[in-house]
Amino acid sequence: LNLEQGLREALAGEQFVPHFQPLVRLDDGGIVGYEALLRWDHPERGLLAPGEFLQVAEESGLIEPIDWQMFALAMKCSKDLAVDGRFVTLNVSPRLFQRPGFDTRMLALTKEAGFDPASLRLEVTEGMLLGDPDAMVAVLLRLRESKIEAALDDFGTGYSSLGHVHRFPLKMIKIDRSFITPLAGDDSRRSCAVVEAILALGHALGVDIVAEGVETQEQRDKLAAMGCVYAQGYLFGRPQPAHAWARQ
Numbered sequence: 001l002n003l004e005q006g007l008r009e010a011l012a013g014e015q016f017v018p019h020f021q022p023l024v025r026l027d028d029g030g031i032v033g034y035e036a037l038l039r040w041d042h043p044e045r046g047l048l049a050p051g052e053f054l055q056v057a058e059e060s061g062l063i064e065p066i067d068w069q070m071f072a073l074a075m076k077c078s079k080d081l082a083v084d085g086r087f088v089t090l091n092v093s094p095r096l097f098q099r100p101g102f103d104t105r106m107l108a109l110t111k112e113a114g115f116d117p118a119s120l121r122l123e124v125t126e127g128m129l130l131g132d133p134d135a136m137v138a139v140l141l142r143l144r145e146s147k148i149e150a151a152l153d154d155f156g157t158g159y160s161s162l163g164h165v166h167r168f169p170l171k172m173i174k175i176d177r178s179f180i181t182p183l184a185g186d187d188s189r190r191s192c193a194v195v196e197a198i199l200a201l202g203h204a205l206g207v208d209i210v211a212e213g214v215e216t217q218e219q220r221d222k223l224a225a226m227g228c229v230y231a232q233g234y235l236f237g238r239p240q241p242a243h244a245w246a247r248q
């Protein structure tokens with residue numbers, strides 16, 4: 001309850017801030033877009049990552065107003081980043097995504113912010129499949145009609161990924177970090193097989209594949225050898241405020 005009250009005060013005091021992490025081309029490290037990542041600029045405890053409050057935010061329902069506040073600020077802060085064909089991604093909580101009218105409100109907010117919908121991508125997780133898959137497909141199609149594309153985040157960690165993924169109109173699938181980390185280890189053969197299978201899936205479905213959590217040159221080399229085109233991770237850049245990325 002303490003944390004929940006803190007989150008209410010943070011909303012009222014507009015203490016949530018976006019950081020941005022680049023998505024790059026593996027071959028030359030060129031930036032193709034940025035992921036907006038939620039941070040709580042706590043008056044006493046400093047900058048907090050979602051791991052410290054996301055669960056309470058979701059259980060209490062506060063994640064919905066937090067997401068809307070975050071989206072508005074993220075679009076405002078990243079206008080200079082969404083240039084030269086680069087996109088910005090926003091993480092949408094599954095419960096917000098399933099809210100009736102979500103797509104209409106998302107588009108309205110984008111217009112209000114003066115942000116080009118074609119430069120916006122929404123990151124959704126397999127958690128959205130807990131709802132009605134047909135309804136999810138309909139929302140994604142309406143968003144696509146409005147030029148807002150979607151990325152499937154943390155791919156491979158959900159339980160029903162393969163059952164539905166071919167039905168979803170997605171621009172991008174992000175391979176969860178847990179498959180990328182072991183690529184550099186001694187026993188990398190099995191994780192390589194999984195990543196190769198996801199890359200083949202992306203190719204067959206015409207969906208861009210992004211490897212998340214790339215931290216070492218060895219992981220990068222393995223991914224490049226497997227034909228992975230896009231990546232994200234500390235090797236290329238940590239999440240930072242928008243101004244840190246200006247003119248890069």
Ligand code: G
Pocket residue numbers: 036037038049050051052054063067070090091092093153
């Ligand atoms: O603590 P850490 O930064 O590792 O947490 C990352 C988690 O927080 C990821 O699951 C990510 O999808 C989620 N996340 C990051 N930014 C946002 C946001 O703006 N809204 C929501 N709902 N989740 C976010």
Ligand code: G
Pocket residue numbers: 021037049091153154177212213214215232233234235239
């Ligand atoms: O669930 P999602 O993929 O949205 O979570 C993104 C989270 O992963 C963010 O909190 C971000 O700070 C973190 N992250 C991004 N790149 C790396 C990385 O290379 N290594 C690790 N350990 N975490 C990363």
Ligand code: NA
Pocket residue numbers: 035091123153
């Ligand atoms: Na994400």
Ligand code: MN
Pocket residue numbers: 153154174176212
């Ligand atoms: Mn992810």
